[in-house]
Amino acid sequence: MPRWSPDARERLLAAALQLFAERGYDATTVAEIAERAGLTKATFFRHFPDKREVLAAGQETLSRLLSEGIASAPAGATPLAAVGAGLERAATAMTPFNRELGPLLRDAIAASAELQERDALKRVGLAAAMAHALRRRGVAETTAILAAELGGLAFKEAYATWIAEGDDQDLGALAGTALDRLRVAAGELS
Amino acid sequence: MPRWSPDARERLLAAALQLFAERGYDATTVAEIAERAGLTKATFFRHFPDKREVLAAGQETLSRLLSEGIASAPAGATPLAAVGAGLERAATAMTPFNRELGPLLRDAIAASAELQERDALKRVGLAAAMAHALRRRGVAETTAILAAELGGLAFKEAYATWIAEGDDQDLGALAGTALDRLRVAAGELS
Incomplete structure (x- = not known):
């Protein structure tokens, strides 16, 4: 070749x-x-x-798309709605190639402490990018951090479903559903 | 010696x-x-x-205390109240020795990508321990994960204040205040 x-x-x-x-x-x-x-x-x-x-591949692209999506949400959007827009934008970067390799990536992470760490750091980085984009929209610090954490959890959950499912689910739609479930759960915390 | x-x-x-x-x-x-x-x-x-x-020192003890505190919360406690009980229990393990070394530890982490990763993994481990303890109380999966994330954020914030402040603040009280702020922020997400 x-x-x-x-x-x-x-x-x-x-x-x-x-x-x-x-x-x-x-x-x-x-x-x-x-x-x-x-x-x-x-x-x-x-x-x-x-x-x-190799594990960090795509982290910069994902961070950029999450930020862009959050920045482009309507002015009146709630913090979570803005995060939803970020997740939708980020989902567009995930190709059939990502999906095909997803299970191998998942299994590699599960089997290696070193990769688990890199993965944890990647998630911290993505959440930080979202929190930063939210603060630029004027969202208060604590709310921004929290909304970003929810965004990270939603993307993680949606991605896990997306690579595991046999049928053709849309990653952006899965992320939206996951975020909605987390929004409901946030109302049941106290 | x-x-x-x-x-x-x-x-x-x-x-x-x-x-x-x-x-x-x-x-x-x-x-x-x-x-x-x-x-x-x-x-x-x-x-x-x-x-x-060296950075992971205390992770097992903290995980155990968080779990025990959550398990011992009153039967009717909300998920976040149970997390608060866990944070309070975990705070008792943090001694003047921990506080004195805190700034050195913080600076070491800030200066090393390798330590940032270990720190991120430690936080993932603590959150997993809290989520597990919440599920054992019958808290639904998504709510448990979310409440555990809030607990992790609250402990991180309280610890940062505790090691930075000159006066004698109580770590458990700081964690309670931080968790309360996160609870309020959770209500402002959507």
Whole structure:
């Protein structure tokens, strides 16, 4: 395969997740990932700083889309409605490729403490991006943090359903449903 | 100093945080931590599996106390009231030693991506422990997860105030105030 392939990043990601599934995260080397993808180690390192950062793929894009969606919500939207707009925007970035690899990614995370940490940090980053976008809308600090946490929980839940379900559910719609369930639950806390 | 000192764990913790502050987390070795504490590397490894796990000190104790406090809340307590009981119980484990080292710990985390990850994972673990204890009280899944997240946010906020303030505020009371603020914010989400 040509080394300048435009889909090198996706091929590296798929190769990494396949290898993590086959032999475990710890036992997989960058050289093996590159070989499986038909690319060089140098190409791997042009796309990812290290093996673990394969997991963080898409974090910047998701953060940006969440922020943009929240910023573009109508002026009168409640904090949660703005978060809903962010989730809907972010969902558009998730492709059939993401969905296909989702179960491998999920299983890799479940099997590795190191990946669980990277995943936890990714979630912290996404929540921080949402809270920041909400504050820019004038939402008070505590409310912004809380709404962002709900957004993170909703996206996590919707994503888990999306990659597990056999039929063709829409990720944005799943996220909206999850957020609505959390809104109801928030009313039952006290 | 005798190597069987009963406070070896606390001395190792204090030495580690002092060294992280002086020369950075990455540049500090386990040998240096042990030497500063007047102990051996072998003693270090009896208390911590590696350098990074110094940060996780107390996680199991906190998880247990949060769970116990939630379990012992009155039968009619709301989910958030039960979480409040858990936070109050957990606050009793935080000693003047914790408070004194708090700023060093905070600064070490702020300066190291690796420690930020371990900290994020610690928070995920504490929230999971609270959610589990709430489910055992019959709280529905989504409500349990949400109440646990609020508990985690409240403890984080209260702890940050507790280690920063000059006067003698009570951590349990600070956590109660923070949780109350989050409860109000939850009512303003939608």
